[in-house]
Amino acid sequence: MQFCILNHSADDAITPSVLQRIADAIEEQLYQDYAPFWQSSGVPVRVISSLSQARPDDCLLVIFDRPDQPGLLGWHTYSPDGHIYGRVFWEPIRASGGALTSGPDSLSATLSHEALEALQNPYVNLWAQMSATLFEPTEVCDRVESRSYAKNGVSVSDFLGPRAFRDGPGPYSYMAQAGLAPDLPDPWAIAEGGYVVRLDVTSGEMETSWGGAFPEWKKDLKQHGRKARGLARLGKKG
Numbered sequence: 556m557q558f559c560i561l562n563h564s565a566d567d568a569i570t571p572s573v574l575q576r577i578a579d580a581i582e583e584q585l586y587q588d589y590a591p592f593w594q595s596s597g598v599p600v601r602v603i604s605s606l607s608q609a610r611p612d613d614c615l616l617v618i619f620d621r622p623d624q625p626g627l628l629g630w631h632t633y634s635p636d637g638h639i640y641g642r643v644f645w646e647p648i649r650a651s652g653g654a655l656t657s658g659p660d661s662l663s664a665t666l667s668h669e670a671l672e673a674l675q676n677p678y679v680n681l682w683a684q685m686s687a688t689l690f691e692p693t694e695v696c697d698r699v700e701s702r703s704y705a706k707n708g709v710s711v712s713d714f715l716g717p718r719a720f721r722d723g724p725g726p727y728s729y730m731a732q733a734g735l736a737p738d739l740p741d742p743w744a745i746a747e748g749g750y751v752v753r754l755d756v757t758s759g760e761m762e763t764s765w766g767g768a769f770p771e772w773k774k775d776l777k778q779h780g781r782k783a784r785g786l787a788r789l790g791k792k793g
Contacts, residue, residue: 556598556612556613556614556639556674556677557598557599557600557601557610557612557613557614558578558581558582558598558599558600558601558613558614558615558616558670558673559600559601559602559603559608559609559613559614559615559616560574560577560578560600560601560602560603560616560617560618560666561602561603561604561605561606561609561615561616561617561618562574562602562604562617562618563617563618563619563620564618564619564620564645565620566620566645566649568655569618569645569655569662571602571604573655573656574602575602576656576663576707576708576709577655577656577662577663577666577709578600578601578602579600579706579707579709580656580663580667580705580706580707580709580710580711581600581663581666581667581670581706581711582597582598582599582600583706583707584667584671584706584711585597585598585600585670585671585674588729588733589671589674589675589714589729592714592716592717592729592732593675593716593717594717598674600670611638612638614638614639614640614641614670614673614677615640615641616631616640616641616642616643616666616669616670616673617640617641617642617643618642618643618644618645618662618666619642619643619644619645620644620645620646621644621646622644622646622647623642623644627644627647628643628644628647628648628660628665629641629642629643629644629665629666629668629669630642630669631669631672631673631677631679632679633677633678633679637678639673639677639678641669641670641673643662643665643666643669645662648660648661648662648665651772651773653665656708656709656710657710658703658710659700659701659702659703659710659712659713659748661703661710663709663710663711664703664710664711664712665712667696667703667710667711667712668696668700668712671695671696671712671714672694672695672696675693675694675695675714676692676693676694676695679692681693682754683720683721685743685753688755688756688757689753689754689755689756690753690754690756691720691743691751691752691753691754692752692754693720695714695715695716695719696712696713696714696715697749697750697751697752698715698719698739698744698745698746698749698750698751698766699712699713699714699715699728699730699739699746699749700712700746700748700749700750701746701747701748701749701766701768701769702728702730702736702746702748702749704730704733704735704736713728713729713730713735713736713746714728714729715727715728715729716728716729716732718742719739719742719743720742721742722742723742725738725739725742726738727739727742727744728746745764745765745766746766747766747767747768747769748766748768748769748770749765749766749769750763750764750765750766750769750773750774751763751764
């Protein structure tokens with residue numbers, strides 16, 4: 556698998572050179588940061604200008620202007636025949652003050668968020684067990700969504716490591732391991748600007764918890780977006 560970024564936005568600010576900088580930053584993040592932290596492997600990230608340039612096993616990350624469902628900045632899922640793909644929406648990012656390549660709510664950090672989660676949990680079906688009745692999807696960016704760091708001047712998303720999904724000592728996030736941010740106080744904790752959705756298997760209810768500094772405008776987006784898309788696609792940033 557490799558990621559292919561395809562731009563369908565009408566905004567002239569999203570130029571091929573900007574997209575290439577973003578793709579290079581995410582590829583470097585996947586190989587240099589994600590792979591050793593998860594004892595896994597990175598994957599290539601390239602920019603394509605048309606769907607015909609994608610290979611059958613590529614994961615497409617497509618940039619659109621307007622969300623296909625209200626209340627989403629991005630999501631990843633898979634098609635009925637098993638092809639993994641994601642979508643990112645520029646207008647709500649821009650409207651909320653997000654930039655192209657700077658900050659945790661930027662286009663680059665949102666693309667990084669979806670790439671990391673599509674790589675870690677491609678079919679959105681992996682869960683970590685917190686207790687006898689409570690489970691959390693292994694979405695590696697949601698709980699630290701408010702945190703980003705730079706790769707060659709381009710912001711990419713912080714992400715959780717494997718120790719954040721079981722009881723025990725950290726480091727729990729990449730930025731904590733790298734000395735770029737304080738670590739979470741415990742493996743199941745939420746960063747001040749993060750959030751998490753968990754499943755109570757006794758009641759069958761999904762429960763959303765917010766970090767203490769999670770913005771109110773994003774709460775409205777996430778609650779609306781998750782209701783609109785249902786439970787099958789948890790891999791969303793909104």
